[in-house]
Amino acid sequence: MESYLHRHIHRLLLNAREPVFISDERIDGDSLGSSLALADFMASHGKIVPVYITSVVPKQYRRLPRVHQCTTNLDVFNNPEIDLVVVFDCSDAEFVRSLVERISGNPTVVNMDHHVTNNRYGHVNQVVEGAPATAAVVHQFFEVNHIIPSRDAATCLLTGLCFDTTAFSNAATNERALDAASKLLLNGARVQDVIHTMFHNRSxxxxxxxxxxxxxxxxxxxxxxxxxxxxxxxxxxxxxxxxxxxxxxxxxxxxxxxxxxxxxxxxxxxxxxxxxxxxxxxxxxxxxxxxxxxxxxxxxxxxxxxxxxxxxxxxxxxxxxxxxx
Structure with missing residues (x-):
């Protein structure tokens, strides 16, 4: 079922005319890294997708690739042509509903997450509770659809994995996390950038x-x-x-x-x-x-x-x- 949904999401993304991405209300390395990795994929197809976030990007994440596509401007939802909304790492259905209601059209909502508290609020729900991070879910999207992530996308996904596993040290760390990390390194993920984002950020x-x-x-x-x-x-x-x-x-x-x-x-x-x-x-x-x-x-x-x-x-x-x- 996971593979089928990833292929379905792939088709939705490629066919979307005016997609919008939403990162979780609480900005962190996983929600931001996951959304920016898929934004990078869309850019490779000539589509620059706005990534809505609730507040300015925290200083530690401002070196992430594609971060310039993030916006806090709610006017992004005023476009009546929006036909696809993809939500990352968010289990708060009410938060998503409040944003989608701003869209005058009737877009398809894709919900990509790994939280056990997610209530499957989307039209398409790729919620993988056993995944160590939403970044791992997005990495599987690349794998299932035989897409090699760019160095930028790989760096974003490795940031998400490192954040939710506390650099592969907490209970979320499993075989899937380490397997994804090794593949992302082979894809060119800039591990020193990830370490800087994770640890070199405390005054x-x-x-x-x-x-x-x-x-x-x-x-x-x-x-x-x-x-x-x-x-x-x-x-x-x-x-x-x-x-x-x-x-x-x-x-x-x-x-x-x-x-x-x-x-x-x-x-x-x-x-x-x-x-x-x-x-x-x-x-x-x-x-x-x-x-x-x-x-x-x-x-x-x-x-x-x-x-x-x-x-x-x-x-x-x-x-x-x-x-x-």
């Missing part, structure tokens, strides 16, 4: 904020869980961006010996973002129950209209509408 100020998170670690030995907390003051007083805070949960998951961890971080718009990682628990169920999503061992959710408060006992709590969670 000294950002490391200081990470240090604050390390100081606040709370361990629950009974649950084999640890939690830590970052406030807006931590971020703003050190003049760092929210993008620089991404990756903290992956780092902690890599170096700690607990099964499950949570990173609570205040957002600029008055919410608390919770990022979770686990070695054995299916935390996607917890995230989905709280309105979030993700993978079995890497997921997250948002606590709306909340803030973090440190009590007199030194323990942190999430306070929302005068209630404590």
């Amino acid at each position: 000294v100020s950002a490391l200081r904020v990470w240090g604050a998170a390390l100081e606040r670690i709370e361990e629950d030995r009974e649950q084999n869980m640890m939690s830590t907390y970052l406030t807006r003051a931590d971020i703003e007083e050190n003049h760092v961006s929210d993008d620089e805070m991404e990756g903290l949960s992956n780092f902690l998951n890599l170096v700690t010996d607990v099964d499950t961890l949570r990173v609570f971080r205040e957002t600029a718009d008055g919410h608390v973002k919770v990022s979770m990682r686990s070695l054995t628990r299916d935390i996607s169920l917890i995230a989905k129950e709280k309105g979030g999503g993700g993978h079995k061992h890497a997921a997250g959710y948002l606590i709306p209209q909340s803030r973090l408060v440190c009590g007199e006992d030194g323990r942190w709590q999430v306070v929302t509408t005068n209630k404590i969670r």
Whole structure:
């Protein structure tokens, strides 16, 4: 079935007159790398496809090929001739619906993803839950259709694989991930560019904020869980961006010996973002129950209209509408 769908998607792409790509609302290496790799394929056929993203490309990803095709302008959906929408790495059906509703026509929606929380909202759903990354799903698209990705496309896909597997170190790393990575290297993926994107992107100020998170670690030995907390003051007083805070949960998951961890971080718009990682628990169920999503061992959710408060006992709590969670 996967091969059939990849061939079907190939036909849809080649026949599309006015396609638009949508990257997940939360920009990361996988959502961006996957969409830009397929944008590169389309460019080889003379079609420059806009890639819609919700905010400006984070600094660490600005060296990715085809990044100039990204746009935050919602006017991209005003084109009545749009006949195909391809969505990458996104399990949020409501987010996709809100964008597709802006299109006056009736485009075919292709959903390419690997999240277990994806509810198959597209007309064509290539959701491969066993895949280590959406980049692996897109790589399979190239393989099934006997397409050799360009060096640029291979670099984008390797970025996606490295991001979702934390450089092939977390539970998502499997034979499929390593097989795809080796083939992408043979295709000319620029591994040094990928390493720079993944690791050489933290300022000294950002490391200081990470240090604050390390100081606040709370361990629950009974649950084999640890939690830590970052406030807006931590971020703003050190003049760092929210993008620089991404990756903290992956780092902690890599170096700690607990099964499950949570990173609570205040957002600029008055919410608390919770990022979770686990070695054995299916935390996607917890995230989905709280309105979030993700993978079995890497997921997250948002606590709306909340803030973090440190009590007199030194323990942190999430306070929302005068209630404590």
